[in-house]
Amino acid sequence: MMLADFHVHSTFSDGKLTIPAVVDLYGQRGFGAIAITDHVGESRTVIGKAAGHLGLCLTKATFPLYLEILKSEAERAWRLYRMVVIPGVELSKNSISNYRSAHIIALGIKKFMSADGDVADIARNIRNEGAISIAAHPVDSGKFEKQTYHLWNRRFELAQAFDAWEVASGDRLFPEVLNSSLPKIASSDLHIARHMTSWKTLLDCERHPEAILDSIKKQKLSFRFYRDSKNDNIHSDIHSGYGSLVESRSYRSSFGDYRQSLA
Amino acid sequence: MWSLGVIVHLLGTIVSLWPEKSTRQNPPNIFWEPISILKPLKGCDSGLEENLSTFLDLDYPSYELLFSVASLEDPAYMVAKKIIERNPQIAAKLIVAPVNLGPNPKVNNMVRAYEQARNDLVLISDSNVRVDKGYLKQISRYMRDKKVGMVTSVISGIHGEGLGGKLEAIFLNSFYARWMKLLFRFGKPCVVGKSMLFRKSTAQRFGGINVLARYLAEDYMAGQAIKKLGLQVVLASEPVPQIIGKLQFKDFWLRHIRWGRIRKSQVFLAFLIEPVLFSFNSCFFGAVFLETILDSNPVFTFLAQIMIWFLLDVPTLVKSGVKPNCRAFLVWALRESLAFPLWINIAFGNTVQWRGKQLKLEGGGLLVTA
Numbered sequence: 001m002m003l004a005d006f007h008v009h010s011t012f013s014d015g016k017l018t019i020p021a022v023v024d025l026y027g028q029r030g031f032g033a034i035a036i037t038d039h040v041g042e043s044r045t046v047i048g049k050a051a052g053h054l055g056l057c058l059t060k061a062t063f064p065l066y067l068e069i070l071k072s073e074a075e076r077a078w079r080l081y082r083m084v085v086i087p088g089v090e091l092s093k094n095s096i097s098n099y100r101s102a103h104i105i106a107l108g109i110k111k112f113m114s115a116d117g118d119v120a121d122i123a124r125n126i127r128n129e130g131a132i133s134i135a136a137h138p139v140d141s142g143k144f145e146k147q148t149y150h151l152w153n154r155r156f157e158l159a160q161a162f163d164a165w166e167v168a169s170g171d172r173l174f175p176e177v178l179n180s181s182l183p184k185i186a187s188s189d190l191h192i193a194r195h196m197t198s199w200k201t202l203l204d205c206e207r208h209p210e211a212i213l214d215s216i217k218k219q220k221l222s223f224r225f226y227r228d229s230k231n232d233n234i235h236s237d238i239h240s241g242y243g244s245l246v247e248s249r250s251y252r253s254s255f256g257d258y259r260q261s262l263a
Numbered sequence: 264m265w266s267l268g269v270i271v272h273l274l275g276t277i278v279s280l281w282p283e284k285s286t287r288q289n290p291p292n293i294f295w296e297p298i299s300i301l302k303p304l305k306g307c308d309s310g311l312e313e314n315l316s317t318f319l320d321l322d323y324p325s326y327e328l329l330f331s332v333a334s335l336e337d338p339a340y341m342v343a344k345k346i347i348e349r350n351p352q353i354a355a356k357l358i359v360a361p362v363n364l365g366p367n368p369k370v371n372n373m374v375r376a377y378e379q380a381r382n383d384l385v386l387i388s389d390s391n392v393r394v395d396k397g398y399l400k401q402i403s404r405y406m407r408d409k410k411v412g413m414v415t416s417v418i419s420g421i422h423g424e425g426l427g428g429k430l431e432a433i434f435l436n437s438f439y440a441r442w443m444k445l446l447f448r449f450g451k452p453c454v455v456g457k458s459m460l461f462r463k464s465t466a467q468r469f470g471g472i473n474v475l476a477r478y479l480a481e482d483y484m485a486g487q488a489i490k491k492l493g494l495q496v497v498l499a500s501e502p503v504p505q506i507i508g509k510l511q512f513k514d515f516w517l518r519h520i521r522w523g524r525i526r527k528s529q530v531f532l533a534f535l536i537e538p539v540l541f542s543f544n545s546c547f548f549g550a551v552f553l554e555t556i557l558d559s560n561p562v563f564t565f566l567a568q569i570m571i572w573f574l575l576d577v578p579t580l581v582k583s584g585v586k587p588n589c590r591a592f593l594v595w596a597l598r599e600s601l602a603f604p605l606w607i608n609i610a611f612g613n614t615v616q617w618r619g620k621q622l623k624l625e626g627g628g629l630l631v632t633a
Binding site: 010011012052054068072073 | 477488531627
């Protein structure tokens, strides 16, 4: 069994940690796999362009460096921690309206992917490139941030277009997604070290990118709430060190009907 | 707008003159890590032989020189060959192995030399810089700190001849020096490829210099990549003199169009606010403002502000070896008056001329051959 987090940001977009710092953060805590998923904004909208100019998202120009650093850090993560690092992006369609905004995670990418166009086409492109697509925080995330409801509003039409839908983001579990029959995944949407205390995905597969992505597609996974003692002072008494990984509360015990719905 | 320009100018002057803490003194009997110096050459720069010769007897225990040219026909080939033949005691090589990894001709020129560099510590040094004996020790001492990933230097312009050369020298020794130090002070490194020291092992972590061949400002992008790795990019306290030589006005203009379009492409928002920071624009708004509230003579207040602005630049100029006389003021004023017309020209266009090539810039400094 290994803990995994498939939604993590770095300084290549709006995260506060560099990629090497992210790798060390997860590696030192014994995680088995992470995906670094920095934002890619739309190239034709004012919001997307502004985000690019402000360095809040990846651009065609910064992407080659991003991919190279991910490659070298994946090697380092494996060498030091036996942890798999999967290259990803979060294709971010941001509009003034939350109902027109959508974030789509692509995992296992090999080249730059555009956030332009309709979400169904984007999801199709992701699969055509051999990557997998995840609907990121499709419902109210409960945080003071941009909300993205577009995918959820089109969930019946897009149900098959995505390999997984985030059932949790950060420390918040989404009952709407949980109670649906959609394929699921839980991630932290980590931007700062403190976000380590959040829902994670638990996998039981070989520590290899293909095996990990296959487990997501086949939904051979469960979710755990991870409480990080080093970056969470409030709960520092629960664990003696940050090597203590998983709190006992898990989705499986709390929401036993989920396996049935999957079947 | 007036006050923003004035505040930034004052801040820049203070920062550029602020004495550096003397915490990086060289302790005795320390190990100086061997360095490979890459010298990408293209054509005969002004005083090329003299410039390259300053690298022959540096006060440093172990270093090698790797000259690279793109073709045997390049006049710099014979100059480098002569230097190597005359100085067999120096570990030096001349590499002619053009590659085409991307549109950036400088990176293409030096990739093979980079691959052949024997040492982990690599210095990329342009052909038009002239250094003193202690240069390598001055810059390599910063690399002893494991948090430092790259060291670059402020360039000071010397031996500028012709109108273009004089404008270039005054630009490098005033506006450029001030801004470079200001940006570093506020954690926004702007690396200059004329003097760039880093580790090959660090560069491998972002794909090596090969990956930089697609950018116009390979130096700036290298600095950004180092920063993304969580390492520091530091500015050496000593400037590196660049031999400007004879430049026509057109050379100066085209060079600044290229620099400006790099800035526009890579830091667009900063480029947008540049006009507010130009002395003539700022002083113009100041004159209008003072006329409105004090009913002062706008021509007088404009000229008075320009003079104050120049006087604030004098210490930076003197530090770079420029005598602050009437001629220096006139060249300075001409350079300042050209800043806004240049900016307008830069704003309308995406192509640049570089080393005889017409190149097109895309967002983020990506290059495509036009």
